[in-house]
Amino acid sequence: MTSDERRLRPRKQPRQPRAEITRQRILTAAAHVFAEHGYASGTTNRIAERARISIGSLYQYYPNKDAILVELLAAHLDAGMAAVEHHQGEEPPDSLEGIVRVFVRAAIENHLDDPQLLRVMVEQAPRSGALLERISRHERVLVTSMRDLLDHHPEVRVEDTHTAARLAVSTVELVVHQLIAAPDPVDLSRLENELTAMLTLYLTA
Template sequence: MTGQQRMRRRPRQPRSREMVERLVAAGRDVLVERGYDAATTNHIAAAAGVSPGSLYQYFPDKTAVLAEVLDRYSADLVARVSRAFLRALGAPTREAVRATVTALLDAYETNPALLRVLVEQVPRTHDSARATFARRMDDMLTAAILSDPARDPARPGEAAAWILVRTVEHVSISYVLERPPLDRDTVVDELTELITGYLDRGRRSA
């Protein structure tokens, strides 16, 4: 179900759209400050500077507001990484991989606090924001693997994509949230080597 479907009514007038944007921005701030479970509609309304009744005109409960926040966050991640992925199509594998990994880290580093809440407090169900993002990456990488004319047809492209996406996701999120004493370029280089080597092993020998 999309964020718009979670809303009680779709804003049509500029004033209504501005109100929804205020509520979503407030929901994001409250989510980061208080966490998913502790956030309430009263907190969100107060942060937006409106009454709870104004919030309920557009959202039935706090879950709907926070779902909209997370939907937008996931959509932004998908858009940013998709653009990098598409721009890199046709480039040498190592160059394309490095560009995509860099874009993913850039996207995660935009709002580490929100990323932490998403990872640590929101269950990863089938239709959660993280799972939806990962599946979108699965689809793009699977298409790239299957379109490689040098691919070994005996190797399942879907499985390779699924493994790579979740490996890179875990390492990237861990780097952003843990902040280990590692240079960012070194992490990007090592991830690039890992992915490129794995992809190369799935290609036919010359």
């Protein structure tokens, strides 16, 4: 493991419930601090103060704020995976438009916690090898799920369903990230409707 990889990893994984509670307090505090002050001004001192712990206690868990932000982004990706698994366990809608809408809505809902924090994570989170692999794994799961739906739905007209699945997944991820994290507010219902209509038209044309 390189020195850059080490500096982006937590210093220890909690083994006791009390330690896990402290770790969660640090992450929750960091999310608020980054959202309120931005990444440059979101210092570890501010995070420790918000979490009501000493700076020394914070450094027992994380070597720097980069490692904290990486952990927040990893948690965001895990939440997205959990949402996908939840929807996979449900009976999909009959119409292709309905299937696409469920996919778009899940992506939007996964980005609603704090748009300011989302912007910090997307634009400034360091990319470690482990994090890049997690992002790639998340994308592969989404693409595989989408392709399986496209391969078996009678309304689909695209011939290359693998490329179509990759385009659909990338479009939703990029558009939702960009518009929800944008400084000017976006109407979420309109975003859902327009993105659903655009993808459905592409897949059925």
